[in-house]
Amino acid sequence: MKSWIDSILTSKQRIALPIMTHPGIEAIGKTVKEAVSDGQVHYEAIQSVAEQFAMPACTSIMDLTVEAEAFGATINLPDNEVPTVTGRLVSDAASIAALEVPSLDKGRVSAYLLANKLAAENITGKPVFSGCIGPFSLAGRLYDMSEIMVGIYIEPDAINELLSKCTQFLIDYCRALKASGTQGVVMAEPAAGLLSNEDCQMYSSEYVKQIVEAVQDDNFTVILHNCGNTGHCTEAMLATGARALHFGNKIDMVQALNDCPSDVIVMGNLDPVGVFKMGTPDEVYVQTKALLEKTANYANFVISSGCDIPPHASNANIEAFFSAVKDYNNNM
């Protein structure tokens, strides 16, 4: 969403966009399982967050399993925790070769498309960002995360074939998310942060770039999230061409800003657990103010959580975050 990006770059106000849906799920009295399975419930959770906290934009659930499930992976779906992938769907070159790129009517994909469509239709006056997993993280969930780390060196051809299939699915999925009316997609690629910059470039960025080229335009922004980056693979993240990069709390935010050109939106990075969940409202307020002050000279910075804010982070803490931003803006 170029207009949203331009508005950030030219705004004199600091913009805040934590990644969260759980406060919405909790507020409407539903379980995580219901929200990740039912598009209507998911939408209601998104809307609830938007209303509770007067969010400048909306994000959907950071569920890193819906895509793997579409491929046929087995999913563990607890009531009040985010789902996880179990087992290995593919384990060698032969099973990768036989793996079919799934259509978008598999698993819970349709529920996610519905949630995003409803959010885009009913939430007005602010962008709605959908979500998806990144290609390397998806491939890792199909092949086993430990094994793919070794596979890129032992069986690179097979892994590249797997990544190509993951990428094709993600292109189809992102096109559908775009068609649902959203203004962008937060692509979560946490596994890439465990790689060197060179490997991140080769096994993540080259594939993310294909997705970016397929869907990003003036009305649809790819926000690339990599919470494993400690500063070592920012260059690779930039190579994807995503107009916005979202960083986890392992990186120094000022370093990230210095490493990025000023026309790329840089988002992050308050600790979702240590600050948002475990901290007190006063601590959240102080930490938020401190980060805003540290990044005062960067017009392209959007303050956010370092990753998805976990279930049962207190509303008082989240309100403290927004209060700090509001107070900071009022004193500018």
Next chain:
Amino acid sequence: MNQELLLKLSECVEFGKINLASPYPPNMKGQPGADEYTKEALEAGAQPSEILDELVAAMGKVGQKFTENKIFVPQMLLSAKAMSAAMAHLKPFFASGAVQRKGTFIIGTVFGDLHDIGKNLVAMMVEGAGWEVIDLGIDVKIEKFVEAVQQHPGAALGISALLTTTMVNIQPVIEAVKAASPDTKIIVGGAPLSAEFAASIGADAYGKTPQDDIVWLDTLIA
């Protein structure tokens, strides 16, 4: 002859050359790996304890490089797999008591968490550092941790959590284990954790990297 073989073995582990078939690292392609050199060294009369010492030293170098951000998870896993290939040949000597390990380390990922990459890394690195490792796997319930500790008195325990949603499940494990076995020392680790969090839930230590676990474990037997 033995020294030459042991040096080659050490290099294979340090640089992640698992076996003859492995194409990595590129400059060792087509050469024997840790698997073959360990077998050859034993056949040539090298003592199993000598071999273990080489493995421990090599993995120590790997852990140090990781801590210094000179290598990343893939390289560390490859070295750990090379070490595991070598260790497979030494298992009969552990079983017979011919080679002594430093102690026992039980590790598992907390209930609700099915991520294993961090746990696997720690398990392999700790084993490479000379410890017997009992890997309980993923999604481990409290009673299984307690049972394992009771079955292996004197063992240290490692608890891993890779999700912000499941790290809260660590504290009940610690409480139950400490209640059943007050002397058990517990280290916790995982991406969302911190030293402050570890202390707040009653853990004895926090391991940010696998090397942290190894250093801490060695303090228990110093």
